[in-house]
Amino acid sequence: MYQHETQKRVRYGETDQMGYLYYGRYADLYEIGRVEMLRSLGLAYRDMEEKERIMMPVASMEMRFVRPAKYDEMLTIRTILPQLPTKDIVFQVEVFNENRKLVNAGTVRLAFVDMTTKKTIPAPDFLLEKLTPFF
Amino acid sequence: MYQHETQKRVRYGETDQMGYLYYGRYADLYEIGRVEMLRSLGLAYRDMEEKERIMMPVASMEMRFVRPAKYDEMLTIRTILPQLPTKDIVFQVEVFNENRKLVNAGTVRLAFVDMTTKKTIPAPDFLLEKLTPFF
Amino acid sequence: MYQHETQKRVRYGETDQMGYLYYGRYADLYEIGRVEMLRSLGLAYRDMEEKERIMMPVASMEMRFVRPAKYDEMLTIRTILPQLPTKDIVFQVEVFNENRKLVNAGTVRLAFVDMTTKKTIPAPDFLLEKLTPFF
Amino acid sequence: MYQHETQKRVRYGETDQMGYLYYGRYADLYEIGRVEMLRSLGLAYRDMEEKERIMMPVASMEMRFVRPAKYDEMLTIRTILPQLPTKDIVFQVEVFNENRKLVNAGTVRLAFVDMTTKKTIPAPDFLLEKLTPFF
Numbered sequence: 001m002y003q004h005e006t007q008k009r010v011r012y013g014e015t016d017q018m019g020y021l022y023y024g025r026y027a028d029l030y031e032i033g034r035v036e037m038l039r040s041l042g043l044a045y046r047d048m049e050e051k052e053r054i055m056m057p058v059a060s061m062e063m064r065f066v067r068p069a070k071y072d073e074m075l076t077i078r079t080i081l082p083q084l085p086t087k088d089i090v091f092q093v094e095v096f097n098e099n100r101k102l103v104n105a106g107t108v109r110l111a112f113v114d115m116t117t118k119k120t121i122p123a124p125d126f127l128l129e130k131l132t133p134f135f
Numbered sequence: 136m137y138q139h140e141t142q143k144r145v146r147y148g149e150t151d152q153m154g155y156l157y158y159g160r161y162a163d164l165y166e167i168g169r170v171e172m173l174r175s176l177g178l179a180y181r182d183m184e185e186k187e188r189i190m191m192p193v194a195s196m197e198m199r200f201v202r203p204a205k206y207d208e209m210l211t212i213r214t215i216l217p218q219l220p221t222k223d224i225v226f227q228v229e230v231f232n233e234n235r236k237l238v239n240a241g242t243v244r245l246a247f248v249d250m251t252t253k254k255t256i257p258a259p260d261f262l263l264e265k266l267t268p269f270f
Numbered sequence: 271m272y273q274h275e276t277q278k279r280v281r282y283g284e285t286d287q288m289g290y291l292y293y294g295r296y297a298d299l300y301e302i303g304r305v306e307m308l309r310s311l312g313l314a315y316r317d318m319e320e321k322e323r324i325m326m327p328v329a330s331m332e333m334r335f336v337r338p339a340k341y342d343e344m345l346t347i348r349t350i351l352p353q354l355p356t357k358d359i360v361f362q363v364e365v366f367n368e369n370r371k372l373v374n375a376g377t378v379r380l381a382f383v384d385m386t387t388k389k390t391i392p393a394p395d396f397l398l399e400k401l402t403p404f405f
Numbered sequence: 406m407y408q409h410e411t412q413k414r415v416r417y418g419e420t421d422q423m424g425y426l427y428y429g430r431y432a433d434l435y436e437i438g439r440v441e442m443l444r445s446l447g448l449a450y451r452d453m454e455e456k457e458r459i460m461m462p463v464a465s466m467e468m469r470f471v472r473p474a475k476y477d478e479m480l481t482i483r484t485i486l487p488q489l490p491t492k493d494i495v496f497q498v499e500v501f502n503e504n505r506k507l508v509n510a511g512t513v514r515l516a517f518v519d520m521t522t523k524k525t526i527p528a529p530d531f532l533l534e535k536l537t538p539f540f
Contacts, residue, residue: 024162297429332467
């Protein structure tokens with residue numbers, strides 16, 4: 001298992017008139033979580049697209065909303081990789097508020113796509129090499 | 136069953152550098168779908184909050200991404216209410232592109248909350264009255 | 271002068287906890303206004319990028335916020351082209367609420383960029399041909 | 406004069422199909438800049454709304470786009486308060502990329518509104534007390 005935490009403050013433009021972080025903005029948090037996890041492994045997603053010509057489109061996502069997140073709260077995004085990626089990669093995400101209460105939890109599954117052929121490919125070796133020590 | 140369709144064009148600011156509608160913006164489409172479905176029944180969600188003092192926070196959401204949606208495509212959002220709401224309400228959503236190919240499909244479940252007491256309540260009568268003829 | 275109007279409803283995710291359309295979302299309205307104006311002339315901005323290989327990045331923008339726009343209001347976006355484009359193109363925008371009161375007004379200036387050379391170019395002929403009859 | 410810097414990374418969902426930070430997202434950066442400036446003075450904007458019942462709607466904004474910001478770039482947002490606020494408050498903003506090149510520069514002017522009476526008021530004393538030492 002590999003796990004990583006990063007933080008994100010709720011901004012005004014991300015709230016809605018309920019006064020809470022809009023439900024549609026959690027997918028943005030999930031993206032921040034997995035990109036910062038990859039960076040913690042020494043992998044910039046930007047380089048994956050630009051240098052390796054591999055992109056990672058989202059295949060599916062599910063989440064449940066446990067309690068609201070309020071304006072200006074500093075949220076903690078915990079991203080967990082429960083297993084080594086094979087033909088796709090699954091991230092589990094938990095979002096906590098400042099009192100360490102669970103705000104939202106979910107799962108997102110991404111594919112690997114060769115940007116030249118536009119075909120899906122299995123998890124690339126440079127990613128597996130970074131991850132294998134943790135499993 | 137009650138079903139409703141509405142349309143939404145993909146705007147530039149909603150695309151990402153893959154050239155596709157960003158995965159995090161589909162939740163916005165789902166919201167448009169269910170709000171316009173309610174409007175087709177003669178119910179404005181705005182009035183539910185302002186007059187009835189009932190809000191409908193999202194409890195859970197799941198979706199799968201079937202094919203990308205491109206900039207400027209006019210998407211069709213089909214929203215389906217498979218059953219009468221009881222303690223919560225479930226919407227099924229299907230998003231189609233201009234060639235009537237499925238782009239995205241998912242489900243979203245919302246609670247009913249009394250804005251005065253902040254407690255969850257069952258589906259309100261004025262909503263059930265509108266919906267019952269279709270079930 | 272050429273002028274065009276289009277409509278856009280304020281969605282929940284675009285409001286903030288003041289209960290108003292977030293100030294950062296007006297640029298999105300301006301984009302909708304100018305893209306729909308171009309479409310009314312028979313020009314799809316998508317084709318400009320894909321077929322003509324010309325993109326139109328924004329060079330500057332200014333706007334003033336006259337009164338708030340509320341959730342679910344159907345806004346009217348009036349886009350005005352006060353003069354024929356030369357080396358750049360200027361759009362004036364006025365946003366009105368359902369009572370035809372002015373909500374926001376501003377100006378946005380865009381350049382023309384050849385996507386192959388990445389250099390700015392003057393207004394392309396196919397655009398001038400469409401516009402000249404109105405000036 | 407009072408000046409403050411903070412940082413913000415360009416996220417995937419904030420890019421558009423040009424591969425750049427969408428022009429409409431700069432207003433979000435400006436908000437981050439001024440909120441973090443206020444925090445550096447010991448003032449949480451959240452408290453201004455919740456405790457002091459004063460909100461600060463944007464009255465006008467102007468910006469120019471100097472060069473594009475790319476996905477994953479860590480931008481520096483410099484926010485400058487050129488003078489003590491009187492009946493409104495003006496922030497100058499400069500956004501720099503990782504090579505310390507100017508990306509965007511602009512000005513935003515906000516009013517002070519008493520949330521109870523909904524009337525504009527002059528700059529509140531608790532804000533002037535914090536700022537006066539710097540002018």
